[in-house]
Ligand SMILES: Nc1ncnc2c1ncn2[C@@H]1O[C@H](COP(=O)(O)OP(=O)(O)OP(=O)(O)O)[C@@H](O)[C@H]1O
């Protein structure tokens with residue numbers, strides 16, 4: 001008799017030097033379901049999937065696919081057995097066209113030649129079926145991230161995949177793109193494909209899952225059908241205690257105006273004539289739809305992008321911030337949105353990744369003051385609760401969320417007056433989010449000021465004093481966070497569209 005489960009991972013244990021990443025974990029995925037995997041940063045979700053694909057060997061445990069024991073030698077091997085992974089870091093050959101990427105290594109042949117016509121037809125058929133609006137002949141490099149991700153899904157389908165793993169697939173998608181992805185997931189599910197879905201976004205999980213498995217500290221906590229769950233219940237299982245409030249309280253009041261941005265425009269058409277003030281000890285949120293120009297404003301203030309016109313006045317003096325170095329000297333720090341791609345030296349230590357923005361102050365007579373470095377890195381790791389076996393661990397070995405925390409720590413060590421945070425809690429679990437909000441509160445209590453771009457409306461309401469809204473490159477309003485409604489923010493977001 002056919003088992004109820006398409007895939008079973010039984011009693012999986014995996015140890016790295018100094019860390020028990022997985023401890024007797026069991027995951028059972030039913031046919032044709034969306035099975036979400038949740039857990040705090042470092043809980044072991046990605047490691048479990050890497051064990052499935054044979055990227056890591058198991059210490060013990062077994063993997064059963066459709067009733068048969070399997071052990072994959074790697075992702076390509078797994079793909080041939082109809083188990084595939086849609087990567088966050090997409091590894092496609094950019095200067096090949098899309099259909100070649102889909103059929104790479106198994107081109108249809110006509111005699112001695114590749115049968116391009118058949119390759120086109122086969123690709124088109126899958127794209128049409130999944131409603132992927134992309135020309136199979138286009139160059140892969142010309143596609144947006146979301147489209148490339150869809151091509152990866154199509155590739156999984158072309159291998160007749162029974163299980164498709166998606167590890168934080170929506171982290172860099174716009175709202176429309178997320179909708180489209182969910183639509184595709186729905187179609188796959190109807191065809192009997194099972195999806196293992198990893199995400200920190202509670203709303204998504206509750207919307208698309210059939211079953212949810214929660215992990216904590218490398219261990220299985222529970223597997224439950226979605227109907228039995230609420231976000232509170234999931235959070236409680238994830239953090240092992242009740243988290244009563246999602247946002248810590250703050251009673252400090254912001255002080256005098258410390259920063260003025262007047263008629264700021266980018267050199268490119270990204271945004272025009274943005275005006276606002278920031279107070280000492282204030283958290284100012286920037287809301288808006290993806291593409292509204294929010295990131296670009298921060299990047300211009302920090303010297304990553306060239307300014308077209310306008311002035312920035314900090315403590316009564318005009319600052320140019322032509323380069324990030326100059327901005328840092330002026331007391332600015334910026335946490336970028338694409339930190340996973342840009343901010344990390346994957347092969348180097350947590351410690352190095354922590355101090356790199358700040359090397360100068362650790363130099364004495366041309367030598368590095370290692371004792372000071374060790375002390376400050378240790379303090380930072382504790383302050384923001386980075387989960388690592390040692391400061392000497394390669395940062396690439398940390399979980400995604402913990403890598404992000406290290407980058408945040410890096411900027412805190414530069415002791416900035418103005419922090420520009422672009423989506424600071426993206427990819428970070430609920431417990432760690434709370435800690436980051438707390439940290440932000442501590443910073444403003446010390447008199448620092450924060451500007452935070454966020455696409456999560458509840459977060460903006462939960463932590464900001466005021467919320468500025470941008471729409472299509474224009475400033476479209478600034479509101480007191482205690483008085484404004486979500487509706488008003490949405491309205492302002494659409495004002496210039
Ligand atoms: N190659 C490795 N070497 C050493 N330790 C590792 C390695 N890969 C993972 N770990 C450790 O295993 C643990 C689980 O990490 P994993 O990446 O699976 O977490 P995760 O649940 O995916 O978290 P996140 O939500 O942050 O992505 C972490 O403590 C991590 O540091």
Ligand SMILES: [Mg+2]
Pocket residue numbers: 045046047399400401
């Ligand atoms: Mg992960």
